[in-house]
Amino acid sequence: MKSMLVLTELNQLKALSVPIRAEIMMRLIERPLTGQMLSELLNLSRPKVHYHLKELEKNNLIELVRTEEKGGILQKFYQSVARGFTPSSELLPHVEFVSETSRQLLLQMTEATKSALLSAPSRAFSKQHDGHSPHDLDHVGSMWQIEVSKDEFKEWIKKYHILMNELNALGKSERDKGDQHLYYISTMAFEIDEPVFGEVEKQTE
Numbered sequence: 618m619k620s621m622l623v624l625t626e627l628n629q630l631k632a633l634s635v636p637i638r639a640e641i642m643m644r645l646i647e648r649p650l651t652g653q654m655l656s657e658l659l660n661l662s663r664p665k666v667h668y669h670l671k672e673l674e675k676n677n678l679i680e681l682v683r684t685e686e687k688g689g690i691l692q693k694f695y696q697s698v699a700r701g702f703t704p705s706s707e708l709l710p711h712v713e714f715v716s717e718t719s720r721q722l723l724l725q726m727t728e729a730t731k732s733a734l735l736s737a738p739s740r741a742f743s744k745q746h747d748g749h750s751p752h753d754l755d756h757v758g759s760m761w762q763i764e765v766s767k768d769e770f771k772e773w774i775k776k777y778h779i780l781m782n783e784l785n786a787l788g789k790s791e792r793d794k795g796d797q798h799l800y801y802i803s804t805m806a807f808e809i810d811e812p813v814f815g816e817v818e819k820q821t822e
Contacts (some may be wrong), residue, residue: 618646622678622699630704630714632676637661638669639721642678642697643729649682649694670695678702723805730803737801762814770806777804 624630632638637659644650644658652670656663673679674695682696702722704715741756765773781802788797 618697619699621701621703624702624704624708626676627708627711627714629676629678630708630711630718632672632678633702634714634717634721635669636721636724638673639718639725640728641666641669641673642722643725645679645695645697646700647729649696651692651694653692723807726803726805730801733801733803760814762809762812774806 624633633642640659641655644655650658652663652666655661655670656666659666670679674681678698679695680698681693683694685692685694702718704718708715743755
């Protein structure tokens with residue numbers, strides 16, 4: 618699975634802008650699933666699920682990764698071709714589909730984060746804030762509202778991805794694996810029209 622797929626066709630954007638397909642995509646980013654599994658998870662009929670799977674496969678957004686025979690029935694496992702999607706510059710004029718695709722994928726990421734949060738072990742949240750420094754916690758829960766220019770925001774995004782790649786590289790290193798733990802990280806940032814927290818506070822060192 619690629620880390621990021623650049624969408625080059627309008628039909629790909631249209632396919633992902635459908636809410637149920639965005640939800641199917643998030644499930645298939647997590648792990649390979651069959652149409653029957655998706656039908657049970659999403660409480661949808663198998664014909665409807667298979668229709669959406671075919672549309673996603675036709676637009677090269679998912680792929681068949683393996684087959685298994687069970688009870689004389691051939692089960693097909695599908696998986697997303699990438700963990701993330703971004704439109705090419707050629708598709709930006711189709712802003713209505715670009716916007717809705719991004720919105721639907723972020724909504725499904727929110728639901729996936731909620732599910733991971735509810736199923737996480739209690740030890741993940743056992744350390745309490747001592748009132749002095751949030752850096753001592755073993756988990757992060759933070760909401761920010763910051764006013765910067767678009768260029769400054771894009772520069773921050775670059776730094777964010779560099780930081781995440783550094784953290785990911787540490788996990789893949791060949792050093793002692795005995796002390797490593799599995800962490801779920803979900804981040805969202807987007808422009809809004811009206812303040813959520815009232816007046817924007819400028820952050821200082």
